[in-house]
Amino acid sequence: MKRNIFITGIGSGLGLALARLYLEKGYTVLALSRHLPKDLENEPNLHFLECDLSHLEQVKCCTKKITALVDHIEIAILNAGILGEIKDMHQTSLKEINQVMDINVWANKLILDVFIEEKKKVKQIVAISSGAAINCNRGWSGYSISKAALNCLIKLYAREMENTHLTALAPGLVLTPMLNYILEKVDENKYPSVKRLKKSPKRTPQETAELLYSIFPQLLRYESGSFIDVRKM
Ligand SMILES: NC(=O)c1ccc[n+]([C@@H]2O[C@H](COP(=O)([O-])OP(=O)(O)OC[C@H]3O[C@@H](n4cnc5c(N)ncnc54)[C@H](OP(=O)(O)O)[C@@H]3O)[C@@H](O)[C@H]2O)c1
Numbered sequence: 089m090k091r092n093i094f095i096t097g098i099g100s101g102l103g104l105a106l107a108r109l110y111l112e113k114g115y116t117v118l119a120l121s122r123h124l125p126k127d128l129e130n131e132p133n134l135h136f137l138e139c140d141l142s143h144l145e146q147v148k149c150c151t152k153k154i155t156a157l158v159d160h161i162e163i164a165i166l167n168a169g170i171l172g173e174i175k176d177m178h179q180t181s182l183k184e185i186n187q188v189m190d191i192n193v194w195a196n197k198l199i200l201d202v203f204i205e206e207k208k209k210v211k212q213i214v215a216i217s218s219g220a221a222i223n224c225n226r227g228w229s230g231y232s233i234s235k236a237a238l239n240c241l242i243k244l245y246a247r248e249m250e251n252t253h254l255t256a257l258a259p260g261l262v263l264t265p266m267l268n269y270i271l272e273k274v275d276e277n278k279y280p281s282v283k284r285l286k287k288s289p290k291r292t293p294q295e296t297a298e299l300l301y302s303i304f305p306q307l308l309r310y311e312s313g314s315f316i317d318v319r320k321m
Contacts, residue, residue: 091115091162092160093110093161093163094118094119094120095110095119095120095167096165096166097121097168098119098125098128099122100125101264101266101293102167102262102264102296105296106165107134108127108128109297109301110301111128111134116135117131117134118154119136119137120151122140124138137150142187142195144198147198148198152202152206155203159209160209162211163211163212163304164199164210166215166216167216169266170191170266171269172184172188174227174279174282176226176227180229185230185234189234192231192234192237192238193234196238197241200241204249210249211252213254213255215254215255215256216258216259217235217238217242218231218258219319221256225281226278227279227281239256239315242256242313242315243315246313249312252312253307255312255316257317257318258318258319259299259318260290260296260317260318261291262290262293263292270282270285299318
């Protein structure tokens, strides 16, 4: 039987590395993202649909279109995410926080709704979360709130999706454009967590993709809806 994965956000970083890895392993990859990376353009087993997840009114339609291509999904990886600017809460507008919430939380809610409404057979769902959901360090404002909300969203859907196993998974530190922005552009004196991040161990996107690929089956042992940090497994 053909093995299919669904993934959001393959334009760069972790999502791109995961898409590449699953293609190498012979999977059919269904991807929603804004950008199709050049080296994946001619992949026969990649079904790419251009979709800007910040346009919430399009998300359901895109999800329906791409998932209609298959009758079952082994794993759906809700990876797309944005950080927003690292700055103090009192300087962060609701508009900025809502932009982060739309992509990191509400787009995922709409995707999960489609899985339920279309009665899709999805064995496992992994939403890429972050330690920021728990840490709430100074400056991580909308991002921390969005990942805490994502963890809650996954737990809530786990109670409704009896035939699907859900996890919110923190992948550890990954050397992607998102982390590079923090390491290179954020004032470590004002935001001390950046100092700690600089000293902490990090993986490349490829190393993390390999790690997650090996960890995903192990997640099935945990209660559906759990938040798990790969650094604590
Ligand atoms: N890097 C870390 O250390 C770290 C740690 C914990 C959690 N995470 C999480 O890991 C996930 C991947 O992040 P990353 O580190 O790989 O960062 P990244 O390189 O900035 O990747 C972000 C991904 O999200 C997609 N995306 C962003 N806005 C989108 C939109 N409006 N519509 C559709 N797709 C959109 C991008 O694809 P397009 O280019 O196609 O838009 C890209 O593939 C995120 O959920 C992030 O919160 C990362």
